[in-house]
Amino acid sequence: xxxxxxxxxxxxxxxxxxxxxxxxxxxxxxxxxxxxxxxxxxxxxxxxxxxxxxxxxxxxxxxxxxxxxxxxxxxxxxxxxxxxxxxxxxxxxxxxxxxxxxxxxxxxxxxxxxxxxxxxxxxxxxxxxxxxxxxxxxxxxxxxxxxxxxxxxxxxxxxxxxxxxxxxxxxxxxxxxxxxxxxxxxxxxxxxxxxxxxxxxxxxxxxxxxxxxxxxxxxxxxxxxxxxxxxxxxxxxxxxxxxxxxxxxxxxxxxxxxxxxxxxxxxxxxxxxxxxxxxxxxxxxxxxxxxxxxxxxxxxxxxxxxxxxxxxxxxxxxxxxxxxxxxxxxxxxxxxxxxxxxxxxxxxxxxxxxxxxxxxxx
Amino acid sequence: xxxxxxxxxxxxxxxxxxxxxxxxxxxxxxxxxxxxxxxxxxxxxxxxxxxxxxxxxxxxxxxxxxxxxxxxxxxxxxxxxxxxxxxxxxxxxxxxxxxxxxxxxxxxxxxxxxxxxxxxxxxxxxxxxxxxxxxxxxxxxxxxxxxxxxxxxxxxxxxxxxxxxxxxxxxxxxxxxxxxxxxxxxxxxxxxxxxxxxxxx
Numbered sequence: 001x002x003x004x005x006x007x008x009x010x011x012x013x014x015x016x017x018x019x020x021x022x023x024x025x026x027x028x029x030x031x032x033x034x035x036x037x038x039x040x041x042x043x044x045x046x047x048x049x050x051x052x053x054x055x056x057x058x059x060x061x062x063x064x065x066x067x068x069x070x071x072x073x074x075x076x077x078x079x080x081x082x083x084x085x086x087x088x089x090x091x092x093x094x095x096x097x098x099x100x101x102x103x104x105x106x107x108x109x110x111x112x113x114x115x116x117x118x119x120x121x122x123x124x125x126x127x128x129x130x131x132x133x134x135x136x137x138x139x140x141x142x143x144x145x146x147x148x149x150x151x152x153x154x155x156x157x158x159x160x161x162x163x164x165x166x167x168x169x170x171x172x173x174x175x176x177x178x179x180x181x182x183x184x185x186x187x188x189x190x191x192x193x194x195x196x197x198x199x200x201x202x203x204x205x206x207x208x209x210x211x212x213x214x215x216x217x218x219x220x221x222x223x224x225x226x227x228x229x230x231x232x233x234x235x236x237x238x239x240x241x242x243x244x245x246x247x248x249x250x251x252x253x254x255x256x257x258x259x260x261x262x263x264x265x266x267x268x269x270x271x272x273x274x275x276x277x278x279x280x281x282x283x284x285x286x287x288x289x290x291x292x293x294x295x296x297x298x299x300x301x302x303x304x305x306x307x308x309x310x311x312x313x314x315x316x317x318x319x320x321x322x323x324x325x326x327x328x329x330x331x332x333x334x335x336x337x338x339x340x341x342x343x344x345x346x347x348x349x350x351x352x353x354x355x356x357x358x359x360x361x362x
Numbered sequence: 363x364x365x366x367x368x369x370x371x372x373x374x375x376x377x378x379x380x381x382x383x384x385x386x387x388x389x390x391x392x393x394x395x396x397x398x399x400x401x402x403x404x405x406x407x408x409x410x411x412x413x414x415x416x417x418x419x420x421x422x423x424x425x426x427x428x429x430x431x432x433x434x435x436x437x438x439x440x441x442x443x444x445x446x447x448x449x450x451x452x453x454x455x456x457x458x459x460x461x462x463x464x465x466x467x468x469x470x471x472x473x474x475x476x477x478x479x480x481x482x483x484x485x486x487x488x489x490x491x492x493x494x495x496x497x498x499x500x501x502x503x504x505x506x507x508x509x510x511x512x513x514x515x516x517x518x519x520x521x522x523x524x525x526x527x528x529x530x531x532x533x534x535x536x537x538x539x540x541x542x543x544x545x546x547x548x549x550x551x552x553x554x555x556x557x558x559x560x561x562x563x
Contacts, residue, residue, distance in 0.1 A: 116466055
């Protein structure tokens with residue numbers, strides 16, 4: 001890997017210097033090639049989180065078996081589970097019954113090597129439901145909140161276990177369209193999800209329960225995976241999740257994340273003044289519109305319209321053929337920069353002004 | 363005009379149906395509340411507070427070495443959807459006190475695994491002996507519940523013919539009910555939340 005990547009980069013540098021030399025007035029800043037591969041890293045991260053949600057219930061079952069000293073009484077399939085889990089964990093621990101307690105839970109709320117982490121939505125909703133501040137619980141959301149303040153709505157694109165399914169689902173939609181099925185791509189108002197958040201919190205306060213837990217896909221999916229693996233049966237949340245999948249597939253592409261998800265709304269609000277943003281390098285852009293098409297949240301990166309709802313997923317960076325998308329550390333989005341400098345429109349307009357300039361000079 | 367009348371009638375019918383259904387559901391819910399006995403995990407807060415604190419993260423069940431914690435669907439009302447409970451007859455709590463440490467919100471309070479804190483802070487319910495059913499009270503020495511009890515001579519004391527006598531120190535873990543050899547069980551746990559609702563009404 002390293003051997004192949006080295007010559008590439010060395011080939012890259014002379015190219016860029018060559019390009020910058022001829023037109024010295026416009027500084028062509030090319031983002032590093034590595035940014036394009038962030039999207040693959042994102043898929044890896046999503047898959048790892050999802051696989052962890054499957055692995056943790058299995059580990060929990062294994063712990064039960066260990067605690068019961070019941071190996072000789074297990075059925076053959078259970079023995080297989082016991083042996084695989086033992087093989088997986090034996091390099092790390094000699095006392096699985098107690099040591100494995102440090103990784104538990106889901107993305108909704110969990111324990112990662114002794115560090116308790118919770119979804120900010122869980123904390124907000126718990127405060128709304130109980131009308132009290134329980135500090136030990138609120139502190140568990142501190143790290144996610146700080147990360148969201150810095151990185152924006154990154155949870156949605158990089159961690160959320162439902163995102164993996166939803167993205168695969170939208171890919172399935174594309175395949176179905178290729179096969180000739182007509183799928184409607186309806187658009188709704190994206191502000192609807194803030195309404196869902198507000199109404200959900202109010203209803204939680206009125207009813208005194210944490211209602212979001214049953215309509216927030218990552219929480220639902222974590223719970224349902226646990227139910228189906230460790231407790232031997234899906235709960236009611238599966239029905240809800242399948243309905244959202246059908247809604248996404250048949251009514252609006254990525255509809256739940258875009259228009260309904262209360263967690264996405266909260267993360268968007270928290271990440272409004274994030275530090276890490278994706279920006280368009282207008283000098284490189286050729287207005288091909290691939291970034292708009294690929295955007296999960298129906299934003300228009302090609303017109304510099306990121307806003308609070310961008311989740312820094314870097315899909316537009318990966319899709320861009322001209323390396324016109326890059327990560328920048330600023331607190332504000334760039335105002336609209338107009339058409340890309342490599343686009344036909346820009347060339348026409350620019351040509352005109354050039355001729356005008358020359359006319360003035362003469 | 364006809365359509366308007368139809369819509370009016372339909373909406374009336376629907377509201378009446380919805381009202382009827384909700385009232386029926388409420389009545390059924392109350393009956394069920396009285397009938398079913400479920401325990402909250404050890405160290406759980408008082409019922410209403412517990413429901414508002416619990417964020418349905420499943421960690422208590424995941425960490426339970428005895429795998430005794432289960433979760434409500436909608437059968438106990440929409441309020442307690444997804445909250446943990448224990449059915450002592452199926453699988454009782456072994457008072458390992460791990461769930462209190464795992465619970466992030468303090469809905470299940472952490473309790474030290476020692477006799478004093480457990481007796482003072484854990485209050486899942488209290489065991490009641492039905493002397494008509496209990497073998498020891500019928501003259502056949504049994505004593506199974508006493509031997510199953512994690513707090514023997516504290517929560518259950520035995521008298522003549524190993525007749526069990528439950529004291530106030532009983533925390534309601536349910537191991538005695540689980541082990542009772544009589545069907546129906548001669549010793550049962552009365553959950554705390556049903557006790558409190560009984561005193562209210």
